[in-house]
Each structure stands twice: as structure tokens, then as C-alpha cells.
Amino acid sequence: MVPSDRLFSRTGTPVICGAMTTSTTSKLHVATEDDREGGGGARGSHRSARRPSKGRAALAGILLVAVGAAPALATPSVASVEAPGARSNDAPALERSVDLHLDGRAAGRLLADTKDSDASGGDDKSKSEEKPGDKGDDGVKMTVTKGAPPAAKSTGSDDTFAFVKDWPFWAIVGGVVIVGASVYMINRNSSQDRSCPGVYNAGCFGAK
Amino acid sequence: MTSKASETRMSRKFLRLGLFGLGLLGAGCGQTSYFSVDVIVSGPTGRQRNSMAQIQSVQVNTSGAISDESSFLLLGFPRSDNYNYPTADGGQIIIGRFQYGTGSESGKVTFDIHVKDGSLNDLASGSGDGTIKSGANVAMSVMVNPVDSWK
Numbered sequence: 001m002v003p004s005d006r007l008f009s010r011t012g013t014p015v016i017c018g019a020m021t022t023s024t025t026s027k028l029h030v031a032t033e034d035d036r037e038g039g040g041g042a043r044g045s046h047r048s049a050r051r052p053s054k055g056r057a058a059l060a061g062i063l064l065v066a067v068g069a070a071p072a073l074a075t076p077s078v079a080s081v082e083a084p085g086a087r088s089n090d091a092p093a094l095e096r097s098v099d100l101h102l103d104g105r106a107a108g109r110l111l112a113d114t115k116d117s118d119a120s121g122g123d124d125k126s127k128s129e130e131k132p133g134d135k136g137d138d139g140v141k142m143t144v145t146k147g148a149p150p151a152a153k154s155t156g157s158d159d160t161f162a163f164v165k166d167w168p169f170w171a172i173v174g175g176v177v178i179v180g181a182s183v184y185m186i187n188r189n190s191s192q193d194r195s196c197p198g199v200y201n202a203g204c205f206g207a208k
Numbered sequence: 209m210t211s212k213a214s215e216t217r218m219s220r221k222f223l224r225l226g227l228f229g230l231g232l233l234g235a236g237c238g239q240t241s242y243f244s245v246d247v248i249v250s251g252p253t254g255r256q257r258n259s260m261a262q263i264q265s266v267q268v269n270t271s272g273a274i275s276d277e278s279s280f281l282l283l284g285f286p287r288s289d290n291y292n293y294p295t296a297d298g299g300q301i302i303i304g305r306f307q308y309g310t311g312s313e314s315g316k317v318t319f320d321i322h323v324k325d326g327s328l329n330d331l332a333s334g335s336g337d338g339t340i341k342s343g344a345n346v347a348m349s350v351m352v353n354p355v356d357s358w359k
Contacts (some may be wrong), residue, residue, distance in 0.1 A: 200305050208309060
């Protein structure tokens with residue numbers, strides 16, 4: 001959960017103005033599309049995304065001082081995570097661009113729910129009344145997932161193949177390989193025509 | 209923790225069983241015993257190189273503790289005119305030396321040898337036996353006695 005004093009627009013402009021100092025601006029991170037899609041190579045882009053945001057944040061701070069404590073809510077993409085019940089007075093303006101820092105699956109679910117609510121119309125309202133804890137005041141279902149879902153799945157498969165990590169398994173595998181190779185070599189050598197030494201000028205006969 | 213310990217015990221048991229099976233497999237593999245047989249023509253004929261030119265084939269029949277073929281012809285016959293025959297003690301010509309293997313662990317192998325001319329008539333014949341030494345090569349010689357017509 002990100003505190004409300006860390007809410008910033010894409011441009012680094014603070015959205016909800018709490019006590020803002022230079023030390024707080026250094027900790028700022030604006031969740032951009034690049035940050036989210038970057039994956040493993042996101043470090044560089046992450047770093048590059050920070051530098052302009054600092055400057056912009058400083059600029060925004062100056063602007064705020066000049067203009068006053070007027071909230072700059074006009075920016076379309078706002079990084080905001082807020083508890084469903086704990087909405088500030090400015091919340092209605094934020095509704096359309098809520099970044100919940102969710103993973104792809106949760107975001108998909110959220111989108112699907114949003115579409116459903118658009119399609120069903122009034123039904124969704126009644127549903128939201130039925131389960132007030134699951135959905136926000138505006139009818140948008142808030143799904144919070146902890147950790148990466150694929151990792152959670154893989155824990156089950158790890159348990160299944162845990163024996164692979166144990167040495168006895170590899171000892172048995174090695175033993176089987178050695179025995180197999182031995183049997184193969186014995187078979188191959190036994191079926192091979194044994195060379196007859198030259199001293200036997202009349203040949204070699206019988207068992208090889 | 210307990211399951212891991214039991215798993216390890218099971219694996220050790222499997223290993224022991226595997227080794228035991230391998231040992232059984234090794235014990236089942238019989239050793240081959242060999243005979244190195246010199247075929248020598250006895251008497252004065254056996255010392256005359258020009259008489260050897262009449263030999264067209266040498267047939268060997270084996271019996272006793274054998275495991276493989278019991279009848280075969282020696283290779284290299286007829287010998288070329290300038291063939292250099294080895295000789296045994298006393299100058300007797302060794303017309304051929306062959307090796308015979310048997311899978312039997314013990315017992316005797318009897319070699320019955322017939323030296324023949326181009327018409328498959330016997331020029332000489334004889335037999336000899338040797339006792340198996342397990343896994344070893346037993347050197348022996350079989351003297352063939354020329355028939356009257358070849359003397």
C-alpha cells in the first residue's frame with residue numbers, strides 16, 4: 001500500500017499533497033508503462049525513468065509553492081493505490097486512472113470485471129451492495145494478489161520432483177547407466193569375432 | 209524428515225539389490241578355455257616336405273567337454289608350394305596349429321584329426337585329448353599316423 005503522500009502523476013507532479021520535502025522527493029517512483037513491461041532488463045530503464053521524475057518533481061514542487069496547495073489532478077495517469085474505504089475527498093477525480101500495481105492476471109480480471117459491470121449496468125450495483133468488502137464504492141472490484149501467481153503454482157511441482165535434488169536418486173541413475181553400459185559392452189564384445197592370433201596358422205575354432 | 213530418511217534407506221536397499229544382481233550376472237558369465245593344438249605327422253613322412261604337398265584338407269572332429277562346433281576344416285589348406293612349415297622336436301613337421309575354445313569349465317576335449325588328399329582319402333589320421341584348465345590355454349599336440357599308401 002502506497003501512502004497518499006506518494007501519489008504522483010506521470011510527469012512527477014504530486015497529486016495529493018501531503019508534507020513534501022526534498023528528502024521525500026528522492027524516494028519517489030512513478031510507475032510508468034516501461035517500468036512494468038521491462039522485466040529482467042528493466043533496471044536501466046528504471047534508472048532512466050527516475051532521473052527526469054526527480055527534476056519534474058522539483059519543478060512541480062516549485063509550482064505548488066507558487067500556485068498553492070492546489071491539487072494537480074488533471075494528469076491522466078496517476079500512480080495511486082488506496083484502500084477501498086480510505087478515499088480522500090479528491091478520489092472521484094482519480095477513479096478513471098487507478099494504478100493498483102497489480103500483476104497482469106489481476107489486471108486482466110479487473111478489466112473483465114469492469115467490462116462486466118459496464119454491460120450489466122444496474123446489476124453490478126446490487127452485487128456491490130452484496131459484497132461491500134470486495135468492491136470499491138464505485139463498483140470496481142479490487143483484487144489484491146500477493147506475490148507472483150506462477151511462482152505459487154510452481155511450488156506444487158517442486159514438491160513432486162523434489163527427489164531429483166536428492167543424491168540417492170542420482171546414485172541410482174548412475175548405477176543404471178553404468179550397468180546398462182556394461183551389459184552393452186559385454187554383449188558387443190561377446191558377439192564380436194575374436195581375432196585369431198597369427199601363430200595359429202590353421203585358424204581358431206570353437207567358443208570365442 | 210522421516211520420509212527423507214526412509215527414502216534414503218529405500219535407495220540404499222535398491223543399490224544393494226542392484227549390486228547383488230550385477231554380481232549374479234558376473235558369476236553367470238562362464239570363462240572360455242582354450243586348446244592350442246599342433247597337428248604333427250609322425251614317422252619319416254612327417255619329415256619330408258614334398259610329401260606335405262599332397263595334403264589338400266585337414267578335418268577335425270571334437271568331442272567331450274565342448275560347447276561349440278564339433279567338426280571343422282583347418283584353414284590354409286592346401287598350402288602353397290613354398291610354404292615354410294614349422295617343425296617340432298626331432299624335425300617333425302607341424303602341418304598346422306589351431307586354437308579351439310570351449311565354454312566348459314572342466315573335463316576333456318578329444319580331437320580326432322583326418323588329413324586328406326584331393327580325393328578326400330585319408331593320408332593320415334590320429335586323435336588326442338586334452339584336459340580343460342578353466343580360463344587358460346592348454347598347449348597340446350596330436351600326432352597323425354600316415355596310412356600305408358602315404359608312407
